[in-house]
Amino acid sequence: MAAPTRPYLPSAALRRLVRGSPLLASAAALRESGALPFRTRSLTAPETLELERQGCVCQDWTRVRVQEGFDCASVRETTFEGDVSLARFSGTVMLPGHVSLSTGIRRAHIRDAVIGNCCIHDVGLIARQVIHDAAVVFRVGSLVSSATSAFATGVKVQVGLETGGREVPIFAEMDMELATWLASHPGPSPERAAFDEALAQHQDTVRHAAGFVGEGALICNTATVRNAWIGPNARVDGAQLVRDVAVLSSIDAPTQIRDGAVVEHAVLQHGVQIRTMAVVRKALFCEASGAARHAKILDAVIGPNTEIQEGEVTSSLLGPLVGFHHQSLLIACLWPEGRGNVGHGAALGSNHTGRRADQELRPGEGQFFGLCSQVKFPANFSESPWTLVATGTAVPPGRMRLPFSLVSSEPGQDLPRARPGWMWLHNAYALERAELKLASRDRTRSKSCLRPLLHPALLEIVQRSRAALLEATGRDAWDPSSLPALGMARMTESDRKEAISAYTECLTLAALRALLAGTEGDALAWARGFLASEFPDLPEEQLLKRLPGLERLWVRRVRHSRERDDKRGQAVFDDYALVHAPAKEDEVVKAAVHRARETARLVRERENA
Numbered sequence: 001m002a003a004p005t006r007p008y009l010p011s012a013a014l015r016r017l018v019r020g021s022p023l024l025a026s027a028a029a030l031r032e033s034g035a036l037p038f039r040t041r042s043l044t045a046p047e048t049l050e051l052e053r054q055g056c057v058c059q060d061w062t063r064v065r066v067q068e069g070f071d072c073a074s075v076r077e078t079t080f081e082g083d084v085s086l087a088r089f090s091g092t093v094m095l096p097g098h099v100s101l102s103t104g105i106r107r108a109h110i111r112d113a114v115i116g117n118c119c120i121h122d123v124g125l126i127a128r129q130v131i132h133d134a135a136v137v138f139r140v141g142s143l144v145s146s147a148t149s150a151f152a153t154g155v156k157v158q159v160g161l162e163t164g165g166r167e168v169p170i171f172a173e174m175d176m177e178l179a180t181w182l183a184s185h186p187g188p189s190p191e192r193a194a195f196d197e198a199l200a201q202h203q204d205t206v207r208h209a210a211g212f213v214g215e216g217a218l219i220c221n222t223a224t225v226r227n228a229w230i231g232p233n234a235r236v237d238g239a240q241l242v243r244d245v246a247v248l249s250s251i252d253a254p255t256q257i258r259d260g261a262v263v264e265h266a267v268l269q270h271g272v273q274i275r276t277m278a279v280v281r282k283a284l285f286c287e288a289s290g291a292a293r294h295a296k297i298l299d300a301v302i303g304p305n306t307e308i309q310e311g312e313v314t315s316s317l318l319g320p321l322v323g324f325h326h327q328s329l330l331i332a333c334l335w336p337e338g339r340g341n342v343g344h345g346a347a348l349g350s351n352h353t354g355r356r357a358d359q360e361l362r363p364g365e366g367q368f369f370g371l372c373s374q375v376k377f378p379a380n381f382s383e384s385p386w387t388l389v390a391t392g393t394a395v396p397p398g399r400m401r402l403p404f405s406l407v408s409s410e411p412g413q414d415l416p417r418a419r420p421g422w423m424w425l426h427n428a429y430a431l432e433r434a435e436l437k438l439a440s441r442d443r444t445r446s447k448s449c450l451r452p453l454l455h456p457a458l459l460e461i462v463q464r465s466r467a468a469l470l471e472a473t474g475r476d477a478w479d480p481s482s483l484p485a486l487g488m489a490r491m492t493e494s495d496r497k498e499a500i501s502a503y504t505e506c507l508t509l510a511a512l513r514a515l516l517a518g519t520e521g522d523a524l525a526w527a528r529g530f531l532a533s534e535f536p537d538l539p540e541e542q543l544l545k546r547l548p549g550l551e552r553l554w555v556r557r558v559r560h561s562r563e564r565d566d567k568r569g570q571a572v573f574d575d576y577a578l579v580h581a582p583a584k585e586d587e588v589v590k591a592a593v594h595r596a597r598e599t600a601r602l603v604r605e606r607e608n609a
Contacts, residue, residue: 007191008177008181008191009191009194010178010181010182010191010192010194010195011191011194011195011197011198013175013177013178013181014171014178014195014198014199014202015198017171017173017174017175017178018171018172018173018202021172021173021206022214022231022248023151023153023172023206023208023229023246024205024206026130026208026212026229027205027206027207027208030130030208030209030210031209038067038087038116039067039068040065040066040067040085040086041065041066041067041068042062042065042066043061043064043065043066047066047070047072048061050072050073051072051075054072054073054075054076054077055076055077055078056075056076056077056078056079056080057078057079057080058079058080058081059081061080063080063082063083063084064080064084064085064086065083065084065085065086066085066086066087066088067085067086067087067088068088069088070086070087070088070089071088071089071090071104073104074089074102074103074104074105075089075104075105075106076104076105076106076107077106077107077108078105078106078107078108078109078110079108079109079110080110080111081109081110081111081112082111082112083112084110084111084112084113084114084115085113085114085115086105086115087103087115087116087117087118087133088117089102089103089104089105089117090103090117091103091117092119093118093119093134093135093136095136095138095218095220096218096220096235096237101119101121101136101138102119103117103118103119104119104120105120105121106120106121106122107121107122107123108120108121108122108123108126108137109123109124109125109126110123110126110127111125111126111127111128112127112128112210113126113127113128113129113130113131113210114129114130114131114210115131116131116132116133116134116135116215117133117134118131118132118133118134118135118136118137118213119135119136119137119138120136120137120138121137121138121139122138122139122140123137123138123139123140123141123142123143124140124141124142125141125142125143125144126142126143126144127142127143127144127145128144128145128146128147128209128210128211129143129144129145129210129211129212129213130210130211130212130213131213132213132214132215132216132217132232133215133216134215134216135213135214135215135216135217135218135219136217136218136219136220137213137219137220138218138219138220138221139220139221139222140219140220140221140222140223140225141222141223141224142223142224142225142226143211143213143219143225143226143228144211144225144226144227145208145210145211145226145227145228146226146227147208147209147210148207148209149207149208149211149227149229149244150203150204150206150207150208151172151206151208151227151228151229151244151245151246151267152170152171152172152244152245152246152265152266152267153170153171153172153199153202153203153206153246154169154170154171154199154200154203155169155170155244155265155266155282156168156169156170156282157169157170157282157283157284157299157300157301158282158299158315159183159299159300159301159315159316159317159334160183160315160316160317160332160333160334160360161315161332161357161358161359161360162314162315162331162332162357162358163356163357163358165186166182166183166186166334167182167186168182168183168284168301168317169182169196169199170267170284170301171199171202171203171206171267172206172229172246172248172267172269173248173269174267174284175286176286176301176303176304176319176320176336179284179301179317180317180319180336182195183301183317183334183336184334208229211225211227211228211229211230212228212229212230213230214230214231214232214233214234214249215232215233216232216233216251217230217231217232217233217234217235217236217249218234218235218236218237219236219237220236220237220238221237221238222236222237222238222239222240222242223239223240223241224240224241224242224243225239225242225243226242226243226244227243227244227245228242228243228244228245228246228247229245229246229247230247230249231247231248231249231250231255232249232250232251233249233250233251233254234247234249234254234255234256234257235254235255235256235257235258236256236257236258237256237257237258237259238258238259238260239257239258239259239260239261239262239263240260240261240262241262241263241264242257242262242263242264243263243264243265244264244265244266245263245264245265245266245267245268246266246267246268247268247272248267248268248269248270249270250270252445253270253271253287253288253445254271255268255269255270255271255272255273256272256273256274256275257274257275258273258274258275259275259276259277260276260277261274261275261276261277261278261279261280261291262278262279262280262281263280263281264280264281264282265281265282265283266280266281266282266283266284266285267283267284267285268285269284269285269286269287269289270287270288270445271287271288271443271444271445272285272286272287272288272289272290273290273291273292273307274290274291274292275290275291275292275293276292276293276294277293277294278291278292278293278294278295278296278297278308279294279295279296279297279298280297281297281298281299282298282299282300283297283298283299283300283301283302284300284301284302285302286301286302286303286304286306286320287304287305287443287444287445287448288304288305288442288443288444289302289303289304289305289306289307290307290308291307291308291309292307292308292309292310293309293310294310295308295309295310295311295312295313296311296312296313296314297312297313297314298312298313298314298315299314299315299316300313300314300315300316300317300318301316301317301318302318303317303318303319303320303321303322303336303338304320304321304442304443304444304448304449305320305321305441305442305443305444305449306318306319306320306321306322306324306338307324307325308324309324309325309326310325310326310327310328311324311326311327311328311329311330311342312328312329312330312331313330313331313333314330314331314332314349315331315332315333316330316331316332316333316334316335317333317334317335317336318330318333318335318338319335319336319337319338319339319365320338320339320442320448320449321338321339321438321441321442321449322335322338322339322340322341322342323340323341323342324341324342326342326343326344326345327344327345328342328343328344328345328346328347328348328369329346329347329348329349330342330346330348330349330361331348331349331357331361332349332357332359332360332361332377333348333360333361333362333363334360334361334362335361335362335363335367337364337365337366337382337385338365339365339366339434339438339451340363340364340365340366340367340368340369341367341368341369342369343368343369343370343371343372343373343391344371344372345371345372345373346369346370346371346372346373346374347372347373347374347375348361348369348373348374348375349361349377359377359378359397360377360378361375361377361378361379361380362379362380362381362382363381363382364381364382364383364384364385364386364387364403365385365386365458366385366386366387366434366453367381367384367385367386367387367388367389368387368388368389368430369389370388370389370390370391370392370393371391371392372391372392373389373390373391373392373393373394373395374393374394374395375389375395376394376395376396376397377397378397379395379397379398379399379488380398380399380400380487381400383399383400383401383402383403383461383464383465384400384401384402384403384405384487385403385404385458385461386403386404386423386431386434386453386458387400387402387403387404387405387406387407387423388405388406388407388422388423388427388430389407389408390406390407390408390409392409393407393408393409393416394409394416395407395416395488395489396415396416396488397488398480398486398487398488398489399487399488400418400485400486400487400488400489401461401464401465401468401484401485401487402418402420402421402465402469402485402486402499403420403421403458403461403462403465403503404420404421404422404423404424404431404462404502404503404506405418405419405420405421405422405423406418406419406422406423406426406427407419407489413490415479415480415488415489415490416488416489416490417489417490417491417492417495418486418489418490418491418495419491419495419498419499420465420469420491420495420496420498420499420502420503421498421499421500421501421502421503421506422498422502424502424503424505424506424557425498425501425502425557426557426561427561428554428557428558428560428561429558429559429561429562429565429588429589430561431453432554432558432588432589432591432592433588434453435452435453436587436588436591438451454506454509454510454513456522456523456526459506459507459510459526460526462503462506462507463503463507463530465485465499465503466499466500466503466504466507468483468485469483469485469496469499469500469503470500472496475493476492476493477490477491477492477493478490478491478492478493478496479491505550505553507530507534508531508534508546508550509547509550509551509554510527511526511527511528511530511531511534512527512531512543512544512546512547512550513547513599514526514527515527515528515531515540515543515544515547516544516547516599516602516603516606528540531543541606541607544603544606545603545607547599547603548596548599548600548603551595551596551599551600552596554592554596555589555592555593555596558588558589558592559583559584559589559592562583562586562588562589563583566580566582566583
């Protein structure tokens, strides 16, 4: 019997996530010493005269302190106000383009700041900042802090309903699990109250008396940076506006804001890239995600390895590895499982019904929205993972519970047609490719997005869907009134029979794979339970002999779906074969073949043991 699931406590998750937070560490350092870890002294009279001869201005030089060994020649044409601490300045730093500059300050206005051994050139105003060694601030309009900023900690991101109700208060180290829990539990509860209290305490603790620029960070050619925590080795280059942000970064996963981007009231985690005129407001970008090419992201949580290009995402929570690379629209969407794709022209935001924008969309894991498809709200595909909405299809409101479906419009029909299991039977190449592709695109440092296609949660959905289809009998055609699992589509009797076959094959293949792997856990327990109910008279060793045949059948499905593409292409283009490898040489097909051969070998070894 499986151990009972422990309740999820968001307040405990917050405390775990912020343990060792660099924002907390820098806030504590400011409260304790207010300076970088180097000792300072007052300027000598000769040093003051030398600085003035070099164009420097200060009404009260006694408030400017320097590290022992300070070289006056490294500071020129600079105005100082308030309390300023300067490092000794030595060596060089590197700018983009492999251009090195000496550390020091040239043509800047600095007020109430701690300046490490870094390079500052041509800056209109630096106020209330701590700038660490090896950083570069070059041709920046202003780099200022209000001295009370928590750097987007506590900003409420409004996901789901545009009219409010699913707010997700963000902080720098938040993960997708916590964000999803908050979006899915909007009502008052003791757990939510405890989280709100813990976040308020964290917000007070993380509040800084100054802005922060980490070691090796680069800020250049940028108009305005305000209330920003810029982590080590981050790059802010050519941005238009950076305001109220926390930018987590490291030498192995540097974060970038560049090329005309605007970022406000946002958290960017390690390895995020916001580029090429993207606009980001009120958002959490998880590790290795990003936005580019004029994308607009407003009130959104973006999961790891998801990049938004060209389109618009508003009031949405997207999970990991969502492809969004063309001009598309996504509004009021909760998609925590992610791993899907939004095609060019897809309009997934038809929630303006003439009344209020208070409806939502919930795609399923791995869902693909084809070119110019439309989904009318409310729509729920969360129990239809790996479903494809075909090009140009208009989907009415509803809730579908049939995985691996093809949903397509047909002339003369009010409802689109659903073909459950179609992806498994007729588009296996896409599923096999997705599993390989998504694993290779996980750029998170901990590889947190790795997940097999046939995981236990998906198999439970497949099992429920098969049961619903087995119970549905006695009709030639089905619609939502006769089969609620269809939600917003219709289905023929032949479609139902094909789906049962696909789901049975999927469940059997997954169960036998788990049985062969033999690793104790929920997957093996589920596999044994399913096989015992499905094949009560056959022992496990006898059932395992069927696995190589099922793997070979899967290889044929993968190869045949790829060969259909080749056949179409060759009929259209004379030189198709010159630029496309045949199906048998395709890397996806070869991976399926390799697994089938390895499975056969392991089964033989088990028989002979």
